[in-house]
Amino acid sequence: MPTQSEKKKWEKGDKEYGTSNVGAPFHLFTFSLFRVSHALIVLLFLAWLPAFAEPRFPPPDFTETNHQIPTTTTPSARAEWLQYLDVAVLGAGLVVALWCIYKQRSRRGLFWLGIFSLAYFGFWRKGCVCAIGAPQNVILGLFDANYTVPLSVIAFFALPLIVALFAGRAFCAGVCPHGALQDLLLIKPVKVPAWLEHALGVLPFIFLGFGLSFAATGTGFPICRYDPIVPIFRLSGPGLLISLAILTLVLSLFVGRPYCRFLCPYGALLKLASLASKWRVRVTPDVCTQCQLCENSCPFGAMREPSAGNVEPKQLTSERRRFGWLLVLVPLLIAGGAWIGSALAVPVSKMNPTIELAERYINQQKSPANYGPMTPEALSLQRAEHDSEALLKSATDLRHRFWLSCVIFGGWVGLVLGVKLASLSLRTKRTDFEPDRGACFGCARCFRSCPQELVRIGRMPAGDLPQSPVAAAAKT
Amino acid sequence: MSDKPKSESSTRRTFLRNGARVAAMTGLGALGGVLVNRSQAESWVWQIDPQKCLRCGNCATKCVLEQSAVKCVHAFAMCGYCNLCTGYFEPEPNALSTAAENQLCPTGAIKRTFVEDPYYEYKIDEKLCIGCAKCVEGCNRFGNGSLFLQIRHDRCVHCNECAIARTCPGDAFRRVPAKQPYLLKTTHAH
Ligand code: SF4
Ligand code: SF4
Ligand code: SF4
Ligand code: SF4
Ligand code: SF4
Numbered sequence: 001m002p003t004q005s006e007k008k009k010w011e012k013g014d015k016e017y018g019t020s021n022v023g024a025p026f027h028l029f030t031f032s033l034f035r036v037s038h039a040l041i042v043l044l045f046l047a048w049l050p051a052f053a054e055p056r057f058p059p060p061d062f063t064e065t066n067h068q069i070p071t072t073t074t075p076s077a078r079a080e081w082l083q084y085l086d087v088a089v090l091g092a093g094l095v096v097a098l099w100c101i102y103k104q105r106s107r108r109g110l111f112w113l114g115i116f117s118l119a120y121f122g123f124w125r126k127g128c129v130c131a132i133g134a135p136q137n138v139i140l141g142l143f144d145a146n147y148t149v150p151l152s153v154i155a156f157f158a159l160p161l162i163v164a165l166f167a168g169r170a171f172c173a174g175v176c177p178h179g180a181l182q183d184l185l186l187i188k189p190v191k192v193p194a195w196l197e198h199a200l201g202v203l204p205f206i207f208l209g210f211g212l213s214f215a216a217t218g219t220g221f222p223i224c225r226y227d228p229i230v231p232i233f234r235l236s237g238p239g240l241l242i243s244l245a246i247l248t249l250v251l252s253l254f255v256g257r258p259y260c261r262f263l264c265p266y267g268a269l270l271k272l273a274s275l276a277s278k279w280r281v282r283v284t285p286d287v288c289t290q291c292q293l294c295e296n297s298c299p300f301g302a303m304r305e306p307s308a309g310n311v312e313p314k315q316l317t318s319e320r321r322r323f324g325w326l327l328v329l330v331p332l333l334i335a336g337g338a339w340i341g342s343a344l345a346v347p348v349s350k351m352n353p354t355i356e357l358a359e360r361y362i363n364q365q366k367s368p369a370n371y372g373p374m375t376p377e378a379l380s381l382q383r384a385e386h387d388s389e390a391l392l393k394s395a396t397d398l399r400h401r402f403w404l405s406c407v408i409f410g411g412w413v414g415l416v417l418g419v420k421l422a423s424l425s426l427r428t429k430r431t432d433f434e435p436d437r438g439a440c441f442g443c444a445r446c447f448r449s450c451p452q453e454l455v456r457i458g459r460m461p462a463g464d465l466p467q468s469p470v471a472a473a474a475k476t
Numbered sequence: 477m478s479d480k481p482k483s484e485s486s487t488r489r490t491f492l493r494n495g496a497r498v499a500a501m502t503g504l505g506a507l508g509g510v511l512v513n514r515s516q517a518e519s520w521v522w523q524i525d526p527q528k529c530l531r532c533g534n535c536a537t538k539c540v541l542e543q544s545a546v547k548c549v550h551a552f553a554m555c556g557y558c559n560l561c562t563g564y565f566e567p568e569p570n571a572l573s574t575a576a577e578n579q580l581c582p583t584g585a586i587k588r589t590f591v592e593d594p595y596y597e598y599k600i601d602e603k604l605c606i607g608c609a610k611c612v613e614g615c616n617r618f619g620n621g622s623l624f625l626q627i628r629h630d631r632c633v634h635c636n637e638c639a640i641a642r643t644c645p646g647d648a649f650r651r652v653p654a655k656q657p658y659l660l661k662t663t664h665a666h
Contacts, residue, residue: 055620055664057556065592069552070599075630077521077657126633133636141511149511150519158504165497221637234633236542276496353642374613379530380645429486 083152086121086129090156093117093175094163100444101173101281105453107444110173114180122177127230131156131171132178132266133223135208136215143216160266164273168281172260172270173442178229179260182252183443189256189299197301200262202420208265209412213405217398219352223265256299260441271438281435281442284452288432289465295433297449302439307430323425330418334411341410342403349402357384358395520651522638526624526661528648531613535625536606538640545632546607546625546640548585548600551661554622557595563615563623564588564598580610602628621664629657 100109134157141149160171172179211223228244231237251258260267283294349355361384371378384391447453454460535546564586569578574588585604589597607625615623641649
């Protein structure tokens with residue numbers, strides 16, 4: 001039994017500690033211990049074995065002073081009801097946003113809503129609970145029966161999408177803290193060339209696929225991990241991400257909502273949902289006179305012009321044929337993507353900590369690498385040795401799942417590219433200037449560029465309405 | 477626009493759009509149904525299983541917060557109140573005194589106070605502790621293992637995916653119900 005006397009031995013051993021001058025400080029414990037006495041260690045170890053959970057040095061009972069042993073403090077996590085508050089604030093925010101966009105048609109209202117959301121979801125809640133990351137929780141919940149998705153996360157995932165299915169991206173307009181921050185910073189928007197806008201516009205879909213396939217295999221939540229805005233809310237984070245965050249902020253000064261347009265994976269979902277929306281954001285609820293004044297009013301490249309007159313039938317047939325060919329290309333792109341995905345599955349799977357460890361363990365058997373003692377690498381290897389069979393089994397399982405999700409992800413990238421290409425050759429018949437359903441964030445900036453709107457709200461006498469160039473051209 | 481007659485293509489578009497919306501709502505409903513069935517109202521937070529922690533030091537550096545949310549805590553009832561505390565002192569202390577050069581803790585976060593002969597009490601000053609696990613290693617390897625690491629929930633921002641968990645060599649992190657957010661030590665598995 002390890003008793004008081006052993007403890008005394010320890011304290012005596014302390015003298016020898018002093019004389020054993022060992023160089024490597026990190027190795028001290030083990031090393032000087034062996035110096036103290038090999039035999040003692042073995043003895044102590046043997047003595048401990050049967051008494052597994054018994055303390056080496058029995059806790060005293062303080063007969064002299066009657067000292068009260070303190071208890072370990074356990075500051076509580078955030079109270080349960082607060083997550084319902086989050087959901088309530090989200091719901092209320094969406095309603096206010098809808099009201100500002102459709103009823104009040106007020107940019108100022110959305111501005112203040114944005115400030116509030118930035119303060120609440122951003123700086124107070126520190127960017128975590130957030131709709132942008134929620135798709136990962138949802139898919140992990142589908143694939144892993146042991147992982148339960150909290151109800152609040154389901155609400156954050158679903159509510160903005162449901163709203164988008166009916167009335168567009170009201171969430172982006174003023175509820176999302178990421179969007180609000182970038183929106184507030186925008187001082188001098190530059191126009192992103194159309195080709196670049198189209199090319200970068202596929203990134204959110206690809207990032208979404210990436211995030212979902214990683215979450216589904218339980219590898220991690222890359223959408224959260226590489227979020228370039230959250231470090232600002234927390235005012236801390238890994239160095240690389242901080243630089244990325246600063247870059248995003250600086251970019252936001254000149255490029256309208258760069259993260260929203262070119263990376264946000266939840267924005268990709270919202271875009272798809274808004275394409276099917278029942279109601280849409282309109283520059284003016286009245287008749288568009290096609291005065292072109294709103295043409296450049298959208299800093300996010302969401303404004304679309306009316307389609308140019310009637311197309312020649314000949315050109316139309318050739319365009320139809322091109323569209324047909326591009327449609328045929330889609331399955332090929334999917335197949336190609338899936339093929340590349342399957343080829344990349346093995347190297348990419350090493351990003352999973354379990355697979356990485358298994359890999360390192362096997363390599364270690366072949367050619368031992370030397371990691372410093374007590375380093376994470378050495379310690380994890382010890383764990384691997386301890387239960388190598390279970391580790392290798394779960395790594396093999398994971399690798400299968402990884403292969404599947406890489407194939408699906410590759411196919412998804414192919415699909416996204418194919419659909420994008422095909423959609424570029426699609427013609428939309430538009431008679432008015434109107435915001436694109438998918439791309440419009442509903443920020444309400446364009447409203448007041450429209451003279452009809454200014455007349456409607458009484459900011460301009462009706463007589464001052466400019467004549468539309470189109471109508472003027474029609475007259476001559 | 478409602479006063480203008482709708483063209484054929486625009487009614488077709490509306491039809492497609494309505495179809496897509498109904499399909500999406502059905503899909504969302506089904507997804508929600510499956511998840512709500514499995515989900516729980518309670519929220520989850522991250523915590524360290526102290527029996528699995530290997531004291532690697534990642535906890536001090538990998539947290540997304542400037543000051544790690546992981547701190548050393550003390551299960552006082554398990555502590556031997558040793559004079560030569562192997563969690564407090566350097567392996568080769570010059571003297572069993574509170575002089576900084578004798579202390580294992582890089583920030584001097586452990587406060588040693590005399591209780592009665594020969595017992596000393598060790599308390600962690602959480603403002604100073606960086607969660608480096610040096611003391612935890614000392615205490616677990618040679619002492620009673622009453623010092624251990626825990627995520628402190630008054631500091632943790634409850635990341636969706638804990639940044640330390642990803643790198644923990646002991647696989648010690650797991651989600652626990654927010655109602656019982658600590659995994660406190662009561663026994664020491666040597
Ligand atoms: S696109 Fe994404 S980041 Fe931007 S406002 Fe919408 S949800 Fe937020
Ligand atoms: S409301 Fe107008 S300005 Fe704002 S994003 Fe939509 S189209 Fe652009
Ligand atoms: S990362 Fe894991 S093993 Fe390392 S100190 Fe933290 S809990 Fe312990
Ligand atoms: S040694 Fe490290 S873990 Fe222990 S109290 Fe000091 S800072 Fe905290
Ligand atoms: S959940 Fe986030 S804040 Fe909490 S310990 Fe982990 S990394 Fe730190």
